[in-house]
Amino acid sequence: MKRTLLFTIALFIVSQSLKAQTAPPSDIGTIQQEFKKLNVLGSVLYIAAHPDDENTRLLAYLAQEKHYRTGYLSLTRGDGGQNLIGTEQGELLGLIRTQELLAARRMDGAEQFFSRATDFGFSKNPEETLKFWDKDKILGDMVWVIRKFRPDVMICRFPTTGEGGHGNHTASAILAQEAFSAAADPKRYPEQLKHGVTPWQAKRLLWNTFNFGNTNTTSEDQFKLNVGGYNPTLGQSYGEIAAESRSNHKTQGFGSARQRGDVFEYFKTILGDAPKTDLMDGITTTWARIPGGAPIGDELAKIRKDFNDDAPQASVPALVKLLDKVDMDFVNDKAMQTVRLKAGAVEDYTYWHQQKTKDLKDLIAACAGLWFEAYTAEPTYAQDDQMAIRTQVISRNGLNIVLNGLELIQSMDKAKSPASAAGSRPLTHYDLAVTNKDIPVGELQTFNNTCVTGGISQPYWLEQPHPIGSYYIDDDTKVGNPENPDAPKMKFSFLIAGKPMTFYRTLQYKYVDPARGEIYQPLEIAPPVTANITEKVYVFNGPLPQTVQVKLKSFTNADGSVSIKPIAGWKISPERIDFTGKKKGDEWTVAFTVVPTDDRSNTANLDVITTANGKTFSQGLLNIKYNHVPAITIFPPAQAKLVNINLKIAGKRIGYIGGAGDLVPDALREVGYEVHQLTESEILNGDLSIYDAIVTGVRAYNVNPRLAYEQPKLMEYVKNGGNLVVQYNNNNGLVTKEIGPYPFRIVNERVTDETAPVTILDKNNPILNYPNQISQEDFKGWIQERSVYMLNNIDPKYKTPLQMGDPGEGQSNGAVAVTEYGEGRFVYTSLAFFRQLPAGVPGAYRLFINLLSKPKNTVGQ
Incomplete structure (x- = not known):
């Protein structure tokens, strides 16, 4: 089986939402949540195959109620699916879905990770999936993420036994089981140990059983959690948070209703000790998990008890002393190092020290009312040009804070740029950092600097051409990151209550939109x-x-x-x-x-x-803009496809009814058709007889509710001599089941192997002969799949001239159904023309044109 990539693209994107600020939130609710989080030393990693597979309610509960460090590892970026809000497919769709996942995580509080696996389309079994993914590579990616994240508990969305349906789903569970043990074995992927990770054994691996569709895998003898609680600090239940999170998956049409009240999640133990009363049974999740660390937790509890919502800055001195204690007692105290060494907890301490010192510094900055960010003067700079950088720093709560310096970091792991600001400046109440010329600009004073821009912006997983199944990544240490980990950042050095602290902010561009206000968008480095x-x-x-x-x-x-x-x-x-x-x-x-x-x-x-x-x-230039994700600017290869084929065309005018979004109209215009997008008024009141054919876009009967009312007019068009071609629809959520003049049933059956043999059952059928004679040659070179959501229970009045099926499976004639109705013709096709035509597949063009071309003398014969 082979897949064809549309192209490789270049991109630099950041994780902030469309209107989000670069600094983390600092409201009282967030501060209170961060206090709770600081006293919890536990982590959970949720694992599945695609964007939207994650259980957002469970993630919200684990991150916001239990305050565990919570992550979602999606093995793919969802690049093989369909797009319900636009025409982007393949890698472009994967980029949008990456941002949708990051937007979802900002809602539910979890973190996001990926492997290098690609979503190459629907897979019927895990064997096929693991073949195309390159099992060893993807398993290594999972081991790397586990060793870095160090989860106490791992949770799978799907089982290894196939109830998840999709082969990718089952494969994700199979790999999770193997990774559970492999991550703890120093002999497995030993090269990773040279890059700052150590072997890690999670306590348990659970399967989050489910009840959806016609499949119920839950039972009352399974361990369960009530995740439907209400968080008064946030003012929402976890069902409400989950709905907001999941509703970010807009390309998949997963807008969700908010849920309130008790909701139970069920779990089956796959590996490790089974939990009895708590998910973290047998795991210490307080500071006591670190030898000698219990006093830290006690001190933190006291600071939180004394916290004043009206004066958060009053807690800063105590928090700074606590940070001092964490650094001094647990880094420099040789006696404590010996205790930890004897307890075998050196790596565990190092990990949690890194996590908690970062969280503690962020909490200090929030309580201090310290605001700082870095942004560029323009949205786009050419490679090797000078880039103007501006920073803003403000101390809003009147504390004794000193800005010690600013430094541009081109890469966290590579050489620093020379761009920096020397010297220090005290920050008094509502006083901002000055420019490098020490000239205030109104209330907002900025530090301006320039640097030479580096390479063209691009996501690390698309830097190189890649085979089907997985991205080629030359630096394995980048794996797992949702975005480029080496994006340019500004390093801010402060002296807060006498203690030096450093923070980082990713460079972005910001501007004011007259309708939407202040907008942040990714910085672009262009050719x-x-x-x-x-x-x-x-x-x-x-x-x-x-x-x-x-x-x-x-x-x-x-x-x-x-x-x-x-x-x-x-x-x-x-x-x-x-x-x-x-x-x-x-x-x-x-x-x-x-x-x-x-x-x-x-x-x-x-x-x-x-x-x-x-x-x-x-390289070319392409902008992708949706309101729910940051603007995406890409620099794809400046490439097109030339296709020279023997092609005959009959007819000229095509009426098109839009569906979930596809590029078929553009493909038809390319071969000479006049394509007009039909409005409801034109369908109900216009003269449809002027069109040689009318085509409905993919999933039109799923996403266009007005088609239920327009359908009689379309059938009248056919009856009076027209030619209606309906492209595939999902079997769920049809706005009407009376799509054709005679009954048939749409089912979730596919031919996913695009090389699967096609049998011509009726070689004399007009759709195989007019105006192009179709042969087996026309089914060569197809991409990703042959057919999706095919038909069965087809009325005998339909003719089904083609038969196909995946290797080892039964054959189906549900890919094309054609019938005469009155003076006209109706065609339903589940063939994946929406993928083939934009990819320039010659045989797909010839066959689709035949579907559009009704011979004048066939009706009634």
């Missing part, structure tokens, strides 16, 4: 000039030339040229187009003529090469 090809696929039908337009944008002052890399079997002119004197922000368009040099069917990649200021680049 000097980007090149966007107007179309992703150019379909040629013989030796006729086509014009390829390239839209260029300059992100700096630039001179250079643009050309198309020579392609065997194709003629390109001109060879090169020069440009001079371009300024930052300039945009212009150039055109090339491309023509195949022979009439053989073939495909090729078209690559645009841009030379700017002596350096060569081949």
Whole structure:
């Protein structure tokens, strides 16, 4: 089985929400929660396969009620699914879903992790999944995350026995079982031990049993937790928090209702000791888990008891002394080191010291009313240009705080940049740090600095081309991170109540939108000039030339040229187009003529090469914007696909009814169709007979409730001689079950192997002959899958000319059903045209055009 990637992209994104500030929250509710969290030394790691697999209610309960360090390890970024709110697929969809998961975690309080596995589409069994994922690599990623996170308890969403349905689901549980033991074995993945981790054995591995759909795996003899409680500090129940968290999965249509009242989660022990009365049975989750650490907990409890909501800064001196005690007593005291060594708790102490000192410093800053951030003067800078950086620092509660210095960190693990601010400045009440020229700017005084920008922004998992199944990551220590761990940061050094403390803030760009107010967005490091090809696929039908337009944008002052890399079997002119004197922000368009040099069917990649200021680049520019996630700017390869096929077209005008979002209309326009997006008024009141065919987008009968009322008009269109083509729909949530003129049933059956043999049952059927004659050759080169949500219980009035099935499974004729109705024709297809056409699969074009083309003389024969 093979999969085709659309392209590899470049991206730098940050984890803040669209309107979120760069600093963590510092309200009294958050401070109270952080006090509770500081006194808990326990951790839980939840494991599943995809975005949306996680139990957000349980995560919220563990993080916000029990105050455990809670993480969700999603093995994939969800890049193989469908998009219910847009047209992004593949890696683009994975980027959006990464941000949706981060938005969800900001709601429920858990942390987010990933492996290098890709979501390559629906998988029917774990054997197929593990084959494409490269089991050893993904297991190693899980072991790495476990050794870094050091969970006391691991929880799987799915079992190893298949009740989770999807092969990815079952594989995630199989891998979790093996990782549970492998993480504790120093002989497994020993290379990881050179990078600051040590073997780790979790206490237990549980399966979070479930009851959804027609599957109930819970029982009253299982360990259970009531996770439906109410948190008065937050003013919400965990069911309410969970709904807000889960509703961030908008590309999957998982908006959820808030739940209140008792809700139980059930667990079955897979490995380790079974819990009896508490999830953490047998695990010390107070400071007493560290030899000699109990006094820390006692002192923290006293500080919290004395905390004054109206004067949080009053607790800062005691908190600073506590931080001093943690650092001095537990780092420098040789006697305590000996006690810990004898107790075998050195690594455990080091881990919790790192976690709790960070949490304690954040709490001190929040109580002190200390605000600080770093941002850039512009949203985008070209590689190797100067970047202006601004910082803001304010002490709002009148404490004795000194800003000792600012330093730009290009990478937490690499050399620091020379950009820094020397000297120190006391911060008095409502006084901000000054500029490097010591010139105040109104109430807000800023430190401005410049640095030379580094490499082009890109996510670490997409830096290299990768095979199907897993991303190629050349630095394994980055695995697990949801985003780039080495993003540029500003280091802030303070003296708070006499104690030096350092903090970091990721660089971002912020601006004011007239309608939405202050907005933060990711900083972008771009190539000097980007090149966007107007179309992703150019379909040629013989030796006729086509014009390829390239839209260029300059992100700096630039001179250079643009050309198309020579392609065997194709003629390109001109060879090169020069440009001079371009300024930052300039945009212009150039055109090339491309023509195949022979009439053989073939495909090729078209690559645009841009030379700017002596350096060569081949990247485009694409912006993805949704209100629920930060803006995403990507720099994909400046590439398109050339497809030369023997293609005949009948008809011209297509009416399209949008569904969940797909690129089929663009593909049809590319081969010469006039495609019009139909409105409800046009369907109900317009003359539909002007369209040679009407097509419904993928999942249209799931997401467009008005289709239930428009359906009679569509059937009237067919009856009067029209041609209606309905693309696949999910079997759940149909707005009407009367999609066709005669009954059929949509079921969750698929052919996931895109190389699966296709049997032609009715070679004389018009959809296989007019205007293109379809053969077995037309089913070669398909990507990701052949068919989804196929039909059964099909009325005999339908003809089903194709049969297919995955290897080792039964054959189905539910991929295409066609029938005559009145003077017209109705076609239902579950074939994955929404993936094939944007990828330029020749046979898919030929077959889909046949579905659109009703011969004049077939009805009634």
